[in-house]
Amino acid sequence: MRAVVYIITAILLSVLQTTFFGHAEIFGARPGLLLALVVCVALLRGSVDGGGVGLFCGLVTDIIGCGTFGVHSLMFMYTGVLAGLFSSKFYRVRGIVAFCFSLAFSLINGFLYYFFAHFIWGRTQMWFALSRKIFPESIYTAFAAIPILLIIRWANRRYGAREV
Amino acid sequence: MKDLFTNKYFILLLVITVLILVMAALYTAERQSVTFGEDLVASVITPVQSLATAASQTVIRFAGYFGDIDRLRTENERMQNEINELSDTVRTLEQYRLENERLREMLNLKDNAKEYNLVASRVIAKDPGGWFNSFTIDKGTSDGLAYRMPVITSAGLVGHIYEIGSDWAKVITIIDSGSSVGATVARTRDVAVVESDIALSGEGLCKMTYLSKSSTVITGDIIETSGLGGIYPKGLLIGKVREIRSETAGISQYAIIEPAVDFGRISEVFVITNHTGR
Numbered sequence: 001m002r003a004v005v006y007i008i009t010a011i012l013l014s015v016l017q018t019t020f021f022g023h024a025e026i027f028g029a030r031p032g033l034l035l036a037l038v039v040c041v042a043l044l045r046g047s048v049d050g051g052g053v054g055l056f057c058g059l060v061t062d063i064i065g066c067g068t069f070g071v072h073s074l075m076f077m078y079t080g081v082l083a084g085l086f087s088s089k090f091y092r093v094r095g096i097v098a099f100c101f102s103l104a105f106s107l108i109n110g111f112l113y114y115f116f117a118h119f120i121w122g123r124t125q126m127w128f129a130l131s132r133k134i135f136p137e138s139i140y141t142a143f144a145a146i147p148i149l150l151i152i153r154w155a156n157r158r159y160g161a162r163e164v
Numbered sequence: 165m166k167d168l169f170t171n172k173y174f175i176l177l178l179v180i181t182v183l184i185l186v187m188a189a190l191y192t193a194e195r196q197s198v199t200f201g202e203d204l205v206a207s208v209i210t211p212v213q214s215l216a217t218a219a220s221q222t223v224i225r226f227a228g229y230f231g232d233i234d235r236l237r238t239e240n241e242r243m244q245n246e247i248n249e250l251s252d253t254v255r256t257l258e259q260y261r262l263e264n265e266r267l268r269e270m271l272n273l274k275d276n277a278k279e280y281n282l283v284a285s286r287v288i289a290k291d292p293g294g295w296f297n298s299f300t301i302d303k304g305t306s307d308g309l310a311y312r313m314p315v316i317t318s319a320g321l322v323g324h325i326y327e328i329g330s331d332w333a334k335v336i337t338i339i340d341s342g343s344s345v346g347a348t349v350a351r352t353r354d355v356a357v358v359e360s361d362i363a364l365s366g367e368g369l370c371k372m373t374y375l376s377k378s379s380t381v382i383t384g385d386i387i388e389t390s391g392l393g394g395i396y397p398k399g400l401l402i403g404k405v406r407e408i409r410s411e412t413a414g415i416s417q418y419a420i421i422e423p424a425v426d427f428g429r430i431s432e433v434f435v436i437t438n439h440t441g442r
Contacts, residue, residue, distance in 0.1 A: 014292060015209065018300070019216035022290030023224050028366055034292070048173060055180060063205045066291045066298040066326075066334065070188030074181060081177065113293075118362060123341055128363040 005155040006041060006049075010057050013037055013148070014064060029136035032106055034061055036145035038080045039102045040152045043093045047084030054080025067117065075112060079105050095146040102145035103138050110134035197311070203329040206300075210332045213289040214302055221431070280397075282316075282434040283307055288332075297340040297365055298323075301433060304331040312395055314436045320401035320424030321345070321389060322433055333435075338402065339365045339427055346392035347372060347402055354379045355390050358402055358421055368427050369406070372419040379417065381405060387421055397439045 013033040021030045034057040042050025058076030062069050083101055090097055114129045198206070285303035303309055305328055315322040315335045323337035338345050344359040349372075356379075360370040375381060385405040391398030403423040410417050 011209065011212075015212050015216050015289075017292045018289035019213050020220040020223075022217075022299075023220050032293075051173075051177065060205070061292050063202050064209055064289070064300070065293055066336065066340075067293070068188055069191040070184040072293075073184050077177075077180065118341065123362055125361065125363045128366065132366050133362070 002155060002159045003052075005159065006037075006053050006152075007056065009148075009151060009155070010034060010037060010053065010060060014057075014060050018064060026140060027136045028132060029140050031140040031144040032109070032137060033141075033144055033148065034058075035076065035079065035106055035109060036098075036102045036141050036148045037152070038076050039083045039105050040093075040098050040145055040149045042080045042083035043087050043090070043098060043101060044149075044152055044156060045084070046087045047081045050080030050084035050087075051077050052080070054078070071113070071116070075109050079109060093149065095149060098145040098149040099142045103142035106138035106141040107134060110138060198327055198329055206329050206332050210288060210300070210302065210329075213300065214286070217286075217288045279438075280436045281438040283309060283437050284432060284434055285333075287431050287433065297337040297343075297360075297427065298326075299335055299337075299430070301333050301335055301435075302331070303435065304329050304333050306330050308437050309333055309435050310437075314396050314400065314439060315433050316400060316436065317425050317430060317433055319426070320403065321396065322425055322427075322430065324395050325435065335433070337427055339368060339370050339423060341365055343370075344393075345396060345402065346390040347387050348390040349379070349381050349405075350386040350388055352380055352385070354381055355392065356419075358387065364420070368423065370403075370421050370423060372405070372421050373416075375417050375419060377410075377416055381408060381417075381419055383407065385419075387419075397436070 017030060017033045021033070024030075038050060038054040038057050041053045054076035055073055058073030061072040061076070065072070083105060086101070087093070111130075111134060114126075114134060118129065119126070283303055285301040285307075287299050288302045289300040291298045301315075309325060309328060311325055311328055313325050315324055321338060323335050323340070323343065325333045326336045327334040336343060338358060339360045341360050341362050344357050346355070347358040348355050354375060356372045356375045358370055358372050364370055372381075372387060383405050387402045387404060389396040389398055389400040389402060401424050403421045403425075405419045406422040407420040408417055409420065
């Protein structure tokens with residue numbers, strides 16, 4: 001049942017990201033809601049759930065989005081696995097933890113994406129990419145992680161899932 | 165280390181990684197149709213996106229209503245002045261039109277204006293990431309659309325269809341950093357390429373490259389499609405020249421183009437169905 005909640009949440013967040021947040025950009029940035037979901041699940045449930053949810057969210061992003069198929073699937077899956085490795089380090093995952101981890105992983109993902117999709121192809125406006133795309137999007141994503149953490153925590157409690 | 169390689173989750177991670185890389189390699193090449201799985205997922209999400217877009221636009225319109233009042237007042241004054249100027253221009257143009265008709269009759273020229281078959285569709289979603297300038301529309305192959313058909317608005321060229329399902333299609337815009345369009349300067353007939361990059365696409369602009377140093381292009385020149393390249397028919401309005409700059413090497417110049425279409429506010433587009441890009 002918990003998996004169903006994760007899947008429904010992922011689909012709803014992907015719809016929100018492509019519709020409402022497509023019109024509600026702040027400084028040209030949109031939050032990476034699915035990435036925030038992956039980080040929150042990974043922090044609360046560990047690498048296995050994090051990697052699984054990451055793979056699903058990545059596939060959804062690859063299918064409904066643009067660009068090379070598989071890029072988001074791999075990045076989100078590894079984000080889930082890596083963020084999950086830190087899950088046992090915290091007695092209780094608070095909003096600030098989700099905020100910091102989402103910020104860090106969003107920065108890493110954004111930079112990797114820019115490097116492989118733009119930089120190596122000669123589109124090297126790195127300062128623009130950092131200041132106008134990667135930083136604003138990461139901050140937006142980090143803020144979005146806080147309510148998403150509350151939703152996942154509610155789902156875990158509701159369906160009896162043990163948080164790591 | 166040995167434990168790591170015998171760990172079932174680690175092996176699963178490697179298998180999934182290899183599978184995704186194989187799929188990425190298979191699907192990287194340009195495709196005229198999507199797989200059944202992709203079509204199924206997109207067909208399920210499309211109606212939800214359609215509803216969510218309608219709801220989002222209602223909320224955003226309502227929120228923007230109060231802030232719009234001041235802006236509308238200023239815009240009204242500006243437009244009133246513009247109407248006065250345009251009235252003068254219209255009178256002059258009417259004289260030119262009559263003269264043009266008379267000259268055409270004298271030369272017995274045929275009207276070469278093309279007739280396009282258009283299918284109207286709504287924009288229902290934007291790309292989930294911030295790196296691409298693409299969006300999804302609510303029409304697909306069942307409405308007669310096909311891969312690489314040009315997409316326009318009443319203002320000008322938007323882009324083309326690059327992925328299509330039964331009742332949805334993804335449109336890549338001309339301001340996407342991977343896009344390039346064969347273009348011509350309407351006044352001088354100089355041929356060049358309109359493309360974008362990361363910095364310009366963020367501002368909704370693109371640039372016209374490969375302009376020779378001897379080109380007499382000036383600010384305000386109208387840029388339209390040249391028909392070269394095969395995707396877009398000739399004569400579609402792209403935008404106008406905002407600024408001209410020299411390339412670093414100094415042997416050519418490029419122009420910053422302000423597209424005729426406001427890509428931040430597209431909600432409805434038209435697909436040209438009687439021109440399929442090659």
